[in-house]
Amino acid sequence: MSSSECKAPARLLRGAVLSACIAAMAIASACTVRPLYSNTVAPGGTGTTVAAYPSIDIKPVQTRYAQEVRNHLIFMLNGGAGQPANPQYSLDLGVTEVATGLLLAATTTGEDRPSAGTIVMTSSYRLTKVGTGEVVARGTRRISSSYDRPRQEFAALRAQRDAENRAARELAELLKLAIGQDLSRL
Numbered sequence: 001m002s003s004s005e006c007k008a009p010a011r012l013l014r015g016a017v018l019s020a021c022i023a024a025m026a027i028a029s030a031c032t033v034r035p036l037y038s039n040t041v042a043p044g045g046t047g048t049t050v051a052a053y054p055s056i057d058i059k060p061v062q063t064r065y066a067q068e069v070r071n072h073l074i075f076m077l078n079g080g081a082g083q084p085a086n087p088q089y090s091l092d093l094g095v096t097e098v099a100t101g102l103l104l105a106a107t108t109t110g111e112d113r114p115s116a117g118t119i120v121m122t123s124s125y126r127l128t129k130v131g132t133g134e135v136v137a138r139g140t141r142r143i144s145s146s147y148d149r150p151r152q153e154f155a156a157l158r159a160q161r162d163a164e165n166r167a168a169r170e171l172a173e174l175l176k177l178a179i180g181q182d183l184s185r186l
Contacts, residue, residue, distance in 0.1 A: 057087035066095035072172035137182030
Protein backbone atom coordinates (compact mmCIF):
# COMPACT_ATOMS: atom_id res chain seq x y z
CA MET A 1 0.00 0.00 0.00
CA SER A 2 1.41 3.37 -0.93
CA SER A 3 1.42 6.40 1.34
CA SER A 4 -1.07 8.21 -0.89
CA GLU A 5 -3.58 5.34 -0.43
CA CYS A 6 -3.29 5.70 3.39
CA LYS A 7 -3.90 9.44 3.21
CA ALA A 8 -7.17 9.06 1.28
CA PRO A 9 -9.20 7.54 4.17
CA ALA A 10 -7.70 10.10 6.57
CA ARG A 11 -8.80 12.93 4.27
CA LEU A 12 -12.29 11.44 4.05
CA LEU A 13 -12.47 11.15 7.83
CA ARG A 14 -11.21 14.71 8.28
CA GLY A 15 -13.78 15.96 5.76
CA ALA A 16 -16.59 14.08 7.53
CA VAL A 17 -15.59 15.52 10.92
CA LEU A 18 -15.40 19.03 9.45
CA SER A 19 -18.84 18.62 7.85
CA ALA A 20 -20.30 17.37 11.13
CA CYS A 21 -18.85 20.38 12.99
CA ILE A 22 -20.29 22.81 10.44
CA ALA A 23 -23.70 21.12 10.66
CA ALA A 24 -23.62 21.23 14.48
CA MET A 25 -22.75 24.94 14.46
CA ALA A 26 -25.59 25.63 12.01
CA ILE A 27 -28.06 23.82 14.25
CA ALA A 28 -26.76 25.56 17.38
CA SER A 29 -27.03 28.98 15.75
CA ALA A 30 -30.76 28.43 15.28
CA CYS A 31 -31.32 28.14 19.04
CA THR A 32 -33.12 31.02 20.72
CA VAL A 33 -31.98 30.25 24.24
CA ARG A 34 -30.81 33.27 26.18
CA PRO A 35 -29.80 33.85 29.79
CA LEU A 36 -32.61 34.68 32.20
CA TYR A 37 -30.79 37.71 33.58
CA SER A 38 -29.39 39.00 30.30
CA ASN A 39 -29.27 42.72 29.57
CA THR A 40 -30.39 42.23 26.00
CA VAL A 41 -33.94 42.49 24.76
CA ALA A 42 -35.36 39.39 23.12
CA PRO A 43 -37.10 39.79 19.78
CA GLY A 44 -40.55 41.10 20.62
CA GLY A 45 -39.58 41.68 24.28
CA THR A 46 -39.78 44.92 26.21
CA GLY A 47 -36.83 44.89 28.60
CA THR A 48 -34.82 43.06 31.17
CA THR A 49 -36.06 40.84 33.96
CA VAL A 50 -33.59 42.24 36.45
CA ALA A 51 -35.01 45.75 36.03
CA ALA A 52 -38.52 44.52 36.92
CA TYR A 53 -37.49 42.85 40.19
CA PRO A 54 -37.28 46.04 42.29
CA SER A 55 -40.78 47.03 41.15
CA ILE A 56 -42.52 44.09 42.89
CA ASP A 57 -44.34 44.69 46.18
CA ILE A 58 -44.83 41.54 48.25
CA LYS A 59 -47.98 41.54 50.37
CA PRO A 60 -47.84 40.59 54.09
CA VAL A 61 -48.28 36.96 55.18
CA GLN A 62 -49.56 35.37 58.39
CA THR A 63 -47.20 32.58 59.58
CA ARG A 64 -43.60 32.57 60.76
CA TYR A 65 -42.35 30.30 57.96
CA ALA A 66 -44.26 32.33 55.34
CA GLN A 67 -42.62 35.47 56.75
CA GLU A 68 -39.23 33.78 56.31
CA VAL A 69 -40.02 33.13 52.65
CA ARG A 70 -41.25 36.71 52.20
CA ASN A 71 -38.18 38.23 53.88
CA HIS A 72 -35.76 36.21 51.76
CA LEU A 73 -37.71 37.07 48.62
CA ILE A 74 -37.76 40.80 49.40
CA PHE A 75 -34.01 40.73 49.99
CA MET A 76 -33.30 38.80 46.77
CA LEU A 77 -35.58 40.86 44.55
CA ASN A 78 -34.49 44.27 45.82
CA GLY A 79 -30.87 43.66 46.78
CA GLY A 80 -31.52 44.40 50.44
CA ALA A 81 -33.26 47.73 49.78
CA GLY A 82 -36.66 46.67 51.17
CA GLN A 83 -40.04 47.13 49.50
CA PRO A 84 -40.33 49.54 46.54
CA ALA A 85 -41.94 52.96 47.01
CA ASN A 86 -43.80 52.90 43.66
CA PRO A 87 -44.36 49.27 42.70
CA GLN A 88 -45.55 48.20 39.27
CA TYR A 89 -46.46 44.68 40.39
CA SER A 90 -47.97 43.12 43.49
CA LEU A 91 -47.16 39.59 44.64
CA ASP A 92 -49.56 37.50 46.74
CA LEU A 93 -47.93 34.56 48.50
CA GLY A 94 -49.66 31.58 50.04
CA VAL A 95 -47.23 29.35 51.95
CA THR A 96 -48.12 26.04 53.60
CA GLU A 97 -45.99 23.59 55.53
CA VAL A 98 -46.29 19.91 56.35
CA ALA A 99 -43.92 18.28 58.85
CA THR A 100 -43.63 14.50 58.80
CA GLY A 101 -41.63 11.88 60.69
CA LEU A 102 -40.01 9.51 58.24
CA LEU A 103 -37.87 6.96 59.99
CA LEU A 104 -38.91 5.12 63.12
CA ALA A 105 -36.15 3.97 65.46
CA ALA A 106 -36.66 1.25 68.03
CA THR A 107 -36.11 2.31 71.64
CA THR A 108 -35.26 0.25 74.70
CA THR A 109 -38.86 0.52 75.94
CA GLY A 110 -40.15 -1.23 72.82
CA GLU A 111 -41.80 1.87 71.41
CA ASP A 112 -40.76 3.33 68.10
CA ARG A 113 -39.95 7.02 67.88
CA PRO A 114 -39.24 9.15 64.81
CA SER A 115 -35.53 9.79 64.28
CA ALA A 116 -35.77 11.76 61.04
CA GLY A 117 -38.28 14.22 59.70
CA THR A 118 -39.06 16.19 56.59
CA ILE A 119 -40.53 19.63 56.12
CA VAL A 120 -42.42 20.07 52.86
CA MET A 121 -43.08 23.74 52.12
CA THR A 122 -45.37 24.76 49.27
CA SER A 123 -45.98 28.25 47.97
CA SER A 124 -48.53 29.46 45.50
CA TYR A 125 -48.00 32.92 44.06
CA ARG A 126 -49.96 35.40 41.99
CA LEU A 127 -48.30 38.41 40.36
CA THR A 128 -50.64 41.25 39.38
CA LYS A 129 -50.18 44.69 37.84
CA VAL A 130 -50.81 47.40 40.42
CA GLY A 131 -52.81 49.82 38.30
CA THR A 132 -55.08 47.38 36.50
CA GLY A 133 -55.21 44.35 38.80
CA GLU A 134 -54.49 42.14 35.78
CA VAL A 135 -52.95 38.79 36.75
CA VAL A 136 -49.60 38.61 35.00
CA ALA A 137 -48.38 35.29 36.38
CA ARG A 138 -49.29 32.57 38.81
CA GLY A 139 -47.79 29.30 39.87
CA THR A 140 -46.86 26.89 42.63
CA ARG A 141 -43.46 25.78 43.88
CA ARG A 142 -42.58 23.10 46.45
CA ILE A 143 -39.42 22.26 48.36
CA SER A 144 -38.60 19.65 51.00
CA SER A 145 -35.99 19.75 53.71
CA SER A 146 -34.97 16.76 55.83
CA TYR A 147 -33.60 16.85 59.34
CA ASP A 148 -32.57 14.54 62.18
CA ARG A 149 -34.77 14.37 65.26
CA PRO A 150 -32.64 13.73 68.34
CA ARG A 151 -34.09 12.49 71.63
CA GLN A 152 -33.86 15.84 73.40
CA GLU A 153 -37.04 17.78 72.83
CA PHE A 154 -35.44 21.21 72.49
CA ALA A 155 -32.84 19.87 70.06
CA ALA A 156 -35.62 18.26 67.99
CA LEU A 157 -37.57 21.54 67.90
CA ARG A 158 -34.43 23.46 66.94
CA ALA A 159 -33.65 20.96 64.17
CA GLN A 160 -37.20 21.35 62.83
CA ARG A 161 -36.91 25.15 62.95
CA ASP A 162 -33.58 25.02 61.10
CA ALA A 163 -35.17 22.80 58.44
CA GLU A 164 -38.05 25.29 58.11
CA ASN A 165 -35.60 28.16 57.67
CA ARG A 166 -33.60 26.22 55.10
CA ALA A 167 -36.75 25.29 53.18
CA ALA A 168 -37.96 28.92 53.29
CA ARG A 169 -34.67 30.20 51.86
CA GLU A 170 -34.66 27.60 49.06
CA LEU A 171 -38.34 28.19 48.31
CA ALA A 172 -37.68 31.93 47.99
CA GLU A 173 -34.92 31.17 45.48
CA LEU A 174 -37.30 28.97 43.46
CA LEU A 175 -39.94 31.71 43.54
CA LYS A 176 -37.44 34.31 42.34
CA LEU A 177 -36.54 32.13 39.36
CA ALA A 178 -40.20 31.40 38.58
CA ILE A 179 -41.11 35.09 38.74
CA GLY A 180 -38.12 35.93 36.55
CA GLN A 181 -39.24 33.40 33.96
CA ASP A 182 -42.76 34.79 34.05
CA LEU A 183 -41.55 38.37 33.67
CA SER A 184 -39.25 37.46 30.79
CA ARG A 185 -42.28 36.19 28.85
CA LEU A 186 -44.09 39.53 29.08
